[in-house]
Amino acid sequence: MKRIIGVILAVGILAVGLVGCGTKKGHAITIVGSTALQPLVERAASNYQLVNSNVAITVQGGGSGTGLSQVQSGAVTIGNSDVFAEDQEGIKAAKLVDHKVAVVGITPIVNKKVTVKNLTAKQLRQIFTGKITNWQQVGGKKQKITVINRSQGSGIRNTFEAIVLAGKTALRSQEQDSNGTVQKIVAATPGAISYTSFSYVNDQVKALNLNGVQPIAANVMTNAWPIWSYEHMYTKGKPDVQTKQFLNYVRSPKNQKTLITDLGYISIHDMKVTRDYHGNLRHK
Amino acid sequence: MDKIKRQLTSSSKATRQDRIGKLVAFLCTFLIGLLVVSIFYMVASRGLATFFKDHVSLWDFLSHQNWNPSQVGKDGTPEVGALPMIVGSFSVTVLSAILATPFAVSMALFMTEIAPKRGQKVLQPVIELLVGIPSVVYGFVGLTIVVPVVRALGGGTGFGILSGTLVLFVMVLPTITSMYVDSLRSVPGFYREAALALGATRWQSIYKVILRASVPGLLTAIIFGMARAFGEALAVQMVIGNASLLPHDLISPASTLTSVLTTGIGNTVMGTLPNNALWSLALILLLMSLAFNLLVRVIGSKGRLTK
Amino acid sequence: MNAKRIDKLATAVISLLVGVVVLILLSLIGYILVTGLPHISWHFLTSPSQAFLKGGGIGDQLFNSFYLLVLTLVISFPIALGAGIYLFEYAPKNWVTNTIRVAIEVLSSLPSVVVGLFGFLLFVVEFKLGFSILSGAIALTFFNLPLLTRSIENSLTAVPKLQREAGLALGFSRWQTVLGVIFPEALPGILTAVILSAGRIFGEAAALIYTAGQSAPILNFANWNPFSPTSPLNPMRPAETLAVHIWKINSEGIMPDASAVSAGASAVLIVVVLLFNFSARWLGNRIYRKITASK
Numbered sequence: 001m002k003r004i005i006g007v008i009l010a011v012g013i014l015a016v017g018l019v020g021c022g023t024k025k026g027h028a029i030t031i032v033g034s035t036a037l038q039p040l041v042e043r044a045a046s047n048y049q050l051v052n053s054n055v056a057i058t059v060q061g062g063g064s065g066t067g068l069s070q071v072q073s074g075a076v077t078i079g080n081s082d083v084f085a086e087d088q089e090g091i092k093a094a095k096l097v098d099h100k101v102a103v104v105g106i107t108p109i110v111n112k113k114v115t116v117k118n119l120t121a122k123q124l125r126q127i128f129t130g131k132i133t134n135w136q137q138v139g140g141k142k143q144k145i146t147v148i149n150r151s152q153g154s155g156i157r158n159t160f161e162a163i164v165l166a167g168k169t170a171l172r173s174q175e176q177d178s179n180g181t182v183q184k185i186v187a188a189t190p191g192a193i194s195y196t197s198f199s200y201v202n203d204q205v206k207a208l209n210l211n212g213v214q215p216i217a218a219n220v221m222t223n224a225w226p227i228w229s230y231e232h233m234y235t236k237g238k239p240d241v242q243t244k245q246f247l248n249y250v251r252s253p254k255n256q257k258t259l260i261t262d263l264g265y266i267s268i269h270d271m272k273v274t275r276d277y278h279g280n281l282r283h284k
Numbered sequence: 285m286d287k288i289k290r291q292l293t294s295s296s297k298a299t300r301q302d303r304i305g306k307l308v309a310f311l312c313t314f315l316i317g318l319l320v321v322s323i324f325y326m327v328a329s330r331g332l333a334t335f336f337k338d339h340v341s342l343w344d345f346l347s348h349q350n351w352n353p354s355q356v357g358k359d360g361t362p363e364v365g366a367l368p369m370i371v372g373s374f375s376v377t378v379l380s381a382i383l384a385t386p387f388a389v390s391m392a393l394f395m396t397e398i399a400p401k402r403g404q405k406v407l408q409p410v411i412e413l414l415v416g417i418p419s420v421v422y423g424f425v426g427l428t429i430v431v432p433v434v435r436a437l438g439g440g441t442g443f444g445i446l447s448g449t450l451v452l453f454v455m456v457l458p459t460i461t462s463m464y465v466d467s468l469r470s471v472p473g474f475y476r477e478a479a480l481a482l483g484a485t486r487w488q489s490i491y492k493v494i495l496r497a498s499v500p501g502l503l504t505a506i507i508f509g510m511a512r513a514f515g516e517a518l519a520v521q522m523v524i525g526n527a528s529l530l531p532h533d534l535i536s537p538a539s540t541l542t543s544v545l546t547t548g549i550g551n552t553v554m555g556t557l558p559n560n561a562l563w564s565l566a567l568i569l570l571l572m573s574l575a576f577n578l579l580v581r582v583i584g585s586k587g588r589l590t591k
Numbered sequence: 592m593n594a595k596r597i598d599k600l601a602t603a604v605i606s607l608l609v610g611v612v613v614l615i616l617l618s619l620i621g622y623i624l625v626t627g628l629p630h631i632s633w634h635f636l637t638s639p640s641q642a643f644l645k646g647g648g649i650g651d652q653l654f655n656s657f658y659l660l661v662l663t664l665v666i667s668f669p670i671a672l673g674a675g676i677y678l679f680e681y682a683p684k685n686w687v688t689n690t691i692r693v694a695i696e697v698l699s700s701l702p703s704v705v706v707g708l709f710g711f712l713l714f715v716v717e718f719k720l721g722f723s724i725l726s727g728a729i730a731l732t733f734f735n736l737p738l739l740t741r742s743i744e745n746s747l748t749a750v751p752k753l754q755r756e757a758g759l760a761l762g763f764s765r766w767q768t769v770l771g772v773i774f775p776e777a778l779p780g781i782l783t784a785v786i787l788s789a790g791r792i793f794g795e796a797a798a799l800i801y802t803a804g805q806s807a808p809i810l811n812f813a814n815w816n817p818f819s820p821t822s823p824l825n826p827m828r829p830a831e832t833l834a835v836h837i838w839k840i841n842s843e844g845i846m847p848d849a850s851a852v853s854a855g856a857s858a859v860l861i862v863v864v865l866l867f868n869f870s871a872r873w874l875g876n877r878i879y880r881k882i883t884a885s886k
Contacts, residue, residue, distance in 0.1 A: 063550020312673025418794025511700030
C-alpha cells in the first residue's frame with residue numbers, strides 16, 4: 001500500500017519538477033484570438049517553423065475579444081481579431097499596431113428547401129429586423145422564416161450589422177457563435193436563414209445572391225459584394241524582429257496566393273478597394 | 285530507566301504517523317477550500333463590478349428582459365436584463381431533474397435491491413458510459429436527433445427548453461443514479477432485514493423503509509444532478525437556440541446563463557461592461573448552486589431518521 | 592390489490608424504467624458507433640490532423656487526451672484521497688467541516704467554462720505556464736476534485752463499521768486503520784469513482800479551450816526528452832485533446848471531411864472510455880483480491 005502511495009507521490013513530484021525545468025529554446029511567439037483566423041495562422045505557423053526552427057509559435061483561439069485584450073495587456077505577442085480594435089470597447093487602439101492579413105467574405109445562407117435565390121439589401125435588412133417574417137413576402141413558398149443570428153459582439157455579426165442593417169437593431173432571435181454550428185443548424189431547420197463566411201458554404205446549405213450579385217471572391221475584390229471584413233493580427237506597439245518576420249511571411253504574396261486562398265479567404269493583395277474602420281471605402 | 289520513561293512518555297511511531305497523516309489529509313481538504321475561495325473571489329470581484337463600477341441596478345439586472353450589454357437602452361442604462369437566462373436555466377435544470385429522478389431511482393433500486401449482481405454488472409457500465417460521452421457529442425446528437433423530433437412533435441423550430449431538457453435528462457441521469465446508489469448502499473442491512481422479518485414484501489421494505497431512510501441521500505444526488513445541469517454549457521447551447529427571450533412555452537428558443545456566458549466571453553474585453561455583465565451571470569450560477577446546497581443541508585438534517 | 596401484487600407491479604415498473612435507460616444508452620452508443628466506425632482506420636488513429644485538407648487523423652489528439660488524463664489523475668487523486676480520508680476519519684462535526692463540504696459541492700457545480708477562464712487568468716497568464724498540458728491538467732483537477740473527494744468519502748463510509756472497530760481494537764492508530772483496513776476494502780468503490788471521473792476528464796472540452804489550448808503542434812514520437820518542445824512528454828506544450836478537437840471541427844472545421852472526422856473521433860472516444868472502464872474494473876477486482884484476504 002505504502003509503495004503505491006510512494007509511487008504516486010514520486011510521479012507527482014517529478015511532474016512538478018519538470019515544470020520548473022520546462023525551459024523554452026529559441027524565440028517564442030504566442031498568438032491568441034479569433035477562431036475564424038486560427039486555422040490560417042496555425043497552418044502558416046507550422047509551415048514557417050519548418051524553415052525557421054529557432055522560433056516556437058503557439059496559436060490559440062479564444063475569440064477576438066480575448067485576442068485583443070490579451071495583446072493589450074501584453075500577455076501574448078499577437079492578438080488575432082475579426083474586428084477593428086477601434087470598434088472593440090475597452091481597447092486602446094492607438095497602442096496597437098494593425099496587420100491586416102486577409103479578407104473574409106460573408107454571405108447569407110438559407111436552408112436548401114427555401115426557393116428564394118436572391119434578396120435585395122432592403123429585404124435582407126427587413127428579415128433580420130423582423131419586418132419580413134415569411135418567405136412568401138420575398139417571392140418564396142409560404143413558410144415562416146427562422147432567423148439565426150450570430151453571437152453579440154462577434155466580429156461577423158458586427159460586420160453584417162454595420163453593412164446590412166444600417167444602424168437598425170436586429171430582432172431578438174436564436175444566436176449561434178460558430179460558423180460550423182450555424183451551417184449545421186441552417187441545414188437542418190426548414191425556412192432558416194443565417195450568415196457565414198464563404199468557406200463554410202457547402203452542399204448542405206444555399207448561399208443567396210444579394211441585389212443580383214453572387215457571393216464569390218471576385219465580387220468581394222471590387223466591393224460589388226459589400227459584406228466582407230478584414231482579418232487582423234494586432235501587436236502591441238511595433239513588433240520585434242522575429243514577430244515582424246513571421247507577419248511578413250503571412251502577408252507575403254507567395255503565402256497569400258497558396259495558403260490563404262486554399263482556406264477560402266481572399267488575399268489582401270487581390271483587393272481593389274480598402275476600407276477603414278469607419279466604413280469609408282477607397283479604391284486602390 | 286530513562287529509556288523506558290522515554291518510551292512511555294513520548295508518542296509512539298503509530299501516533300506520530302497518525303498526526304502526520306491527519307495533517308496531510310487536512311492540508312488536502314484545506315487546499316480544496318482555498319481553491320473555492322479563490323474562484324469565488326475572482327468571479328465575485330468581476331461579477332460585482334457590473335453593479336459597483338458600472339452602476340447597474342441589481343434589480344434591473346435580475347428583472348429586465350433585454351440582454352444587449354454593448355448597447356444603451358431607452359432609459360440611458362445599459363441593457364443587461366438577465367431574467368430570460370435565469371428563467372431558462374431554472375427551467376431546464378428543474379425539468380430535467382424531475383424527468384431524470386424516477387429513472388435514476390429505478391436504476392439505483394434495481395442495482396442495490398432488486399438484482400444486485402446482474403444489475404451491478406449491466407448497469408454500472410451503462411452509467412459510466414453515459415458519463416463518458418462528452419458533452420459535445422451529446423450536443424450534436426441532440427441537434428441531429430432530439431431537435432428534429434421535437435420539431436415534428438411539438439412544432440416550432442425544435443430549439444428550446446424541451447430539447448434542452450431532454451438532452452440534460454440523459455446527462456444528469458448517471459450523476460443522480462451513482463450518487464443515489466452510494467446512499468442506498470449506506471442504508472444499514474438490518475433495516476432491510478427488520479422490514480422483511482416483519483413480513484413486508486420487497487416493495488414494502490423499499491417503499492416504507494429504504495426510500496425513507498435514504499431521502500437525504502436522494503436529495504443530495506438530485507442536487508448534484510441539478511448542479512451538473514446548471515453548469516452544462518456546450519450541449520445545451522446547441523439545442524436551446526440561444527435567444528435571449530423570456531420563454532413562454534417549451535418549444536420556443538430560449539437561453540441559459542451558461543450558454544450566454546460561453547458564447548459571449550470570447551467576444552468581450554476584460555474589464556468592460558459587457559465582460560463584467562457575463563461574470564455577473566457566472567456569479568449568479570455560483571450563488572444559485574450555493575443556495576441549493578444550503579437548502580439540501582436543511583432538508584437533510586430534518587429528514588434524518590436518527591436524530 | 593394485495594401487497595404481493597403491488598410488489599410485482601412495482602418491480603415491473605422499475606424494470607421498465609431501467610430498460611428505457613439501457614435502451615437510450617444502446618441507441619446513443621449505436622448511433623455514434625454506426626456513424627463513426629466506418630471512418631476509423633489505422634491511418635486515422637495515428638496520423639496528425641489536417642486543418643483544411645481531407646484525410647486528417649487524430650493521432651496527436653489521442654495521445655494528448657491520455658497524457659492529460661494521466662497528469663490530471665496524478666495531481667488530483669492524492670489530494671482527493673487526502674481530503675476524502677480527512678472528511679471521513681478526522682473532520683470534527685462543526686461548522687468548519689460543514690463549510691468545507693458546502694464548498695466542495697459548490698466547486699462541483701461550477702460551469703466548466705468558468706473553471707477554464709479561472710485557469711486561464713491564474714495559470715496561463717499570471718503564473719506564466721502558458722497554454723500547456725500542465726495548465727489544462729490543473730484546470731481539470733479543479734472540477735475533478737470535488738466529485739472524486741465525495742466519491743472516495745462515500746466509498747470509505749460504505750465499508751462496514753465493524754472493520755473499523757476491528758482495526759482500532761487491534762491497537763492500530765486511526766491512520767493505520769484507514770490506510771490498512773478501510774482503504775483496501777473501499778478500493779473497488781474508489782476505483783469506480785476514479786473511472787467515472789476519468790470519463791469526465793476524457794470528454795471535457797470547455798475547461799480546456801482556454802488552458803490546454805486548441806492547437807496541436809506536430810509531435811515527434813521518437814523524441815522522449817520531456818524538455819524538448821516537440822516531445823510528446825513535454826508538459827509545457829499546448830495540447831489539443833480529442834474532445835476539444837471534436838468541438839473545434841464541429842464549430843469551425845473547414846476540412847471537406849469534417850463531419851466524418853468528428854464522427855470517427857466521437858466513436859474513438861466512446862471506444863476508449865469503454866476499454867478503459869472494463870480494464871479498470873478487471874484491475875480493481877485483482878487488486879482487491881490481492882490486498883485483502885478475500886478470494
